[in-house]
Amino acid sequence: MxxxxxxxxxxxxxxxxxxxxxxxxxxxxxxxxxxxxxxxxxxxxxxxxxGPRTGREPTLSxxxxxxxxxxxxxxxxxxxxxxxxxxxxxxxxxxxxxxxxxxxxxxxxxxxxxxxxxxxxxxxxxxxxxxxxxxxxxxxxxxxxxxxxxxxxxxxxxxxxxxxxxxxxxxxxxxxxxxxxxxxxxxxxxxxxxxxxxxxxxxxxxxxxxxxxxxxxxxxxxxxxxxxxxxxxxxxxxxxxxxxxxxxxxxxxxxxxxxxxxxxxxxxxxxxxxxxxxxxxxxxxxxxxxxxxxxxxxTARPLVDTWSGPGSPTVTVTVLYPPEFAASAAPALKAAKESLTYFSNTLGPYPYRTLTIVIPPYNAEEAGGMEYPTFFTAEAYRTVEPRTVNQFALAFVTIHEFGHGYFYGLLASNEFEEPLLDEGLNEYWDNRMMRDQGQLAYIATPLLARLGFAPGYPTFDAERTATPRHDPADPPGANAWHRLQDIGPVYTRTAILMRDLEARIGRAPMERAFKEYYRRWKFRHPSTADLRETLAEVTGQRAVIEDAFERQVYAVSRVDDSIADLASTELVPLPGAHESQSAVDKRIDAARAAWRKTHPDGTGPYPYRTDVTVRRHGAPVPQTLVVKFADGSSETARWDANERWHTFTWTKPAKAVSAELDPQRLHYLDVNKLDDSRTLAPDARASHRWGFEFAAVVNYLLALIATL
Incomplete structure (x- = not known):
């Protein structure tokens, strides 16, 4: 020693x-x-x-x-x-x-x-x-x-x-x-x-x-x-x-x-x-x-194709896949080429000459769904049938990983500190592409789809379901690792926030703003503040953008408005010291009988007072309230005040039928859309629909069992 x-x-x-x-x-x-x-x-x-890249520099970056x-x-x-x-x-x-x-x-x-x-x-x-x-x-x-x-x-x-x-x-x-x-x-x-x-x-x-x-x-x-x-x-x-x-x-x-x-x-x-x-x-x-x-x-023989678009070089698209997942190769190629077209048209040209997609083999799924410059990995399925969860997942993941080529690749955000600029914005643009193409989020297995049960939902609705709305804990603007509710809400809540801003501001202004964000910040590592300023400047809605970022990016606020009460009361004469109840009742009956002779429209001689009370359990958002009446008329009110409740009142010839907040469905961050509306009469349409869907599945299963 x-x-x-x-x-x-x-x-x-x-x-x-x-x-x-x-x-x-x-x-x-x-x-x-x-x-x-x-x-x-x-x-x-x-x-x-x-400074911004003008295209006149010797290199792109x-x-x-x-x-x-x-x-x-x-x-x-x-x-x-x-x-x-x-x-x-x-x-x-x-x-x-x-x-x-x-x-x-x-x-x-x-x-x-x-x-x-x-x-x-x-x-x-x-x-x-x-x-x-x-x-x-x-x-x-x-x-x-x-x-x-x-x-x-x-x-x-x-x-x-x-x-x-x-x-x-x-x-x-x-x-x-x-x-x-x-x-x-x-x-x-x-x-x-x-x-x-x-x-x-x-x-x-x-x-x-x-x-x-x-x-x-x-x-x-x-x-x-x-x-x-x-x-x-x-x-x-x-x-x-x-x-x-x-x-x-x-x-x-x-x-x-x-x-x-x-x-x-x-x-x-x-x-x-x-x-x-x-x-x-x-x-x-x-x-x-x-x-x-x-x-x-x-690896099986690679699937190779080319794509071209305005402002972009011809792109060689290659899919590498194992034999067991051959069914996934062509759908992945199709989704990638469609993504090249959509992102190039809505954000800016794709500047590289190659795009390589890797479908991992069996037991290597951890390698799937990840992005690198000009190279990404997708999902893998043995069967990819129409209107199934496999078809949807493969398409969505392919679009998502390609989209990272813009938000992670070309814009090169800091994914450690500001993951919303990549995962969140990319999730928004992916859903936007699927919405614009009319693609739905399917949940059925291949067997259920073959049986005829293949419900599909708009992808933003599916995104809304996946995000914490009742008790959100982490601002989308928090970094990637200091989070109580994990990284998932960075994807979903950012996507829904951007979708809500688009619904309020308009699709065209929002797209113009994102095109400018890409043009101004490609190859330059933008920050959240740079995104905020670009959106505010281009849309011309600075107050809306700044309020949304302050409440829902740098902080996180629950959005929860509802209709607390709907009442529509006929204003008939009332008894008093000079007229008894029986006398009043006779006068009312006589007036109604006389009215029916000349007014067959279902209204009456007396007006109705309609009261709608709305409640707010979270951050204020601009709301629209629409009340419909039995005579086919309607009333619209704006609720923009920062208050916990408000009662709106109308006096009209007809009785109210229903009241609805956010009829245009601008606010997907809202905790519960089911409490945004009320009717005076029971409405069983939703339960009937799901009952029929369930009955159809049961009948199919019974028919299948009977043939075995």
């Missing part, structure tokens, strides 16, 4: 060579984004991220980073050995001596990572909640150099996560990067893929390789997303967070055994090269902020 002091010296030398740091160099004074960062309230400066990577897959060990040359430009006006990188795959390194800690302590699951068992994943740095000098590194915890989390690393540079200058880092690494979990990994011969390489964080400058001084925006890999990165260019060589089909971000560069039983593919893509790929030797 070594003496203690010699042991410490030896251990320090070993750890220093391995990259760990004992004495950190002096700080360059650049802070990290705070761990509680969320939706930004202050608009970015007009020249943020270099202001490329901050270039990755040159050579990677080799070992499909037996499920490892990727990589050599990465990372060239990064310092956009700030201060020298940078420390840079921060994400090692996302370390989220699956051990049960003490931030990801697994949150999964365990919050009793949460991700998607199916698959158990990783002993098939852990990680990314190991083998060498980091700046020129000829070695670069020491240490793991840091920007969000105050556990010390056992290794998803963010700091490189202490031997040579500081001057303002406006660039530096190149050479990084050797080995990534161990986990069994498919949380978007990436392997199952059998299938490999979905995502978040697999050392990836530099974002240095934000004053005036960008609320920053007042240069700051590094890097966050740990949380259970529910996704990603944020600078735009750049990628040149990636992928070496896999011959016989493996490869799909990846970007465009193939020539034919693959074969050597020693291995095949090397080269893919390149500029103006993106991530790179993912897949390799499998069980």
């Amino acid at each position: 070594l003496p203690r002091f010699r042991f410490r010296l030896a251990l320090a030398a070993v750890l220093l060579l391995a990259g760990a740091v004992f004495a950190a160099p002096a700080s360059d004074g650049i802070a990290l984004a705070p761990p509680d960062a969320a939706a930004v309230r202050v608009p970015s400066s007009p020249d943020a991220w270099g 202001d490329r901050v980073v270039h990755y040159d990577i050579a990677a080799t897959l070992d499909p037996v060990k499920h490892t990727v050995a990589g050599r990465e040359r990372l060239t990064w430009r310092n956009r700030s006006n201060v020298a940078v001596s420390r840079v921060y990188l994400h090692l996302y795959m370390n989220a699956f390194e051990n049960a003490g990572s931030t990801y697994f800690t949150e999964r365990r302590t919050r009793d949460g699951t991700f998607r199916s909640g698959v158990d990783i068992k002993d098939a852990w994943g990680h990314i190991a740095l083998r060498r980091v150099a700046q020129g000829s000098a070695g670069v020491p590194w240490t793991f840091v915890h920007p969000d105050n996560g556990p010390a056992t989390d290794h998803t963010v690393v700091r490189f202490d540079l031997p040579q500081a990067v001057a303002p406006g200058a660039s530096t190149t880092l050479d990084i050797d690494f080995v990534t161990q893929l986990p069994r498919v979990v949380a978007r990436a990994g392997y199952f059998g011969t299938f490999h979905l390789v995502a978040q697999w390489f050392p990836k530099i964080g974002v240095l934000e400058l004053p005036g960008e997303r609320g920053a007042t001084s240069p700051r590094w925006n890097v966050h740990e890999y949380h259970l529910n967070s996704e990603f944020y990165a600078d735009f750049g260019s990628y040149d990636v060589k992928l070496t896999v055994p011959r016989g493996y089909t490869v799909g990846a971000t970007g465009e193939p560069q020539g034919a693959p090269v074969d050597k020693d039983g291995m095949r090397t593919w080269r893919f390149a893509q500029g103006d993106v902020h991530d790179f993912a790929w897949t390799a499998d030797n069980q």
